[in-house]
Amino acid sequence: MLAAAMTDIVRERAAPGIEVLRLDRPAQRNALDSATLSALLAALAELAGEPEPPVLVLSTTSERALCAGADVNETLDREGGVARMEAFARLYAAIEAYPAPTVCVCVGNVVGAGAELAAGCDLRVGGDNLKLAWAGARLGVPVGPARLAPLIGLSRARDLVFTGRVIGAPEALQLGFLSRACAVEQAEAQALALAGEIAANDGPGVRRLKQMFRDLEGLRAADRVAHENEILVEWQRHGAGLPAKRPDTVA
Secondary structure (H helix, E strand, O other), X not given: OEXXXXXXXXXXXXXXXXXXXXXXXXXXXXXXOHHHHHHHHHHHHHXXXXXXXXEEEEEEOOOOEEEOOEOOOOEOOHHHHHXXXXXXXXXXXXXXXXXXXXXXXXXXXXXXXXXXXXXXXXXXXXXXXOEEEOOHHHHOOOOOHHHHHHHHOHHHHXXXXXXXXOEOHHHHHXXXXXXXXXXXXXXXXXXXXXXXXXXXXXXXXXXXXXXXXXXXXXXXXXXXXXXXXXXXXXXXXXXXXXXXXXXXXXX
């Protein structure tokens, strides 16, 4: 079980065929800045390029949060804001396209970009301290429908995306967003156990089954996600964009 620290990420080959990526910005509740996005993208590309890509567990070093969204305190000019949003779009696409099954540990704040990462994974295990929310409506961010609606249904997705309300593990489990729920201190262990069940099966066969799910969902689903990503980047480029700490406002 080898662990390696990267920029705001801890990687561990927890067992043969299982890789854990833990977000490690506890002071920011794992809010994602440009450096962390780059590190995640690099790690996903490396893992996806392995001859036998491992089952991936996306987790956190802090039970307070998987991810509280984008780091709005990152100092960015307008071009930097656009570049970061393009990185978010690439990350969402990379999670969805990862060739082996993915399991997300949903604990504490799973908000905005954190909710999108969770929705992009194949399976989710939630802790009893979960605070799950799509915050886009409050900030005018055009994100949420593409990934959430296929998971829980159109009407329920509209409820969560339009209101931005916070839900806990019981409701997330009832909606079908979570595969399993447990005490927060057991969430990663449960996710690893689930990953172990998957990794114990025939690797090429499981990866083929994942591709079948993607293919059977059809081009319409892929187009839907790509379309939302395009809108998101254009909103950052030409619209209001995410609130951010601008260089001319730094004390």
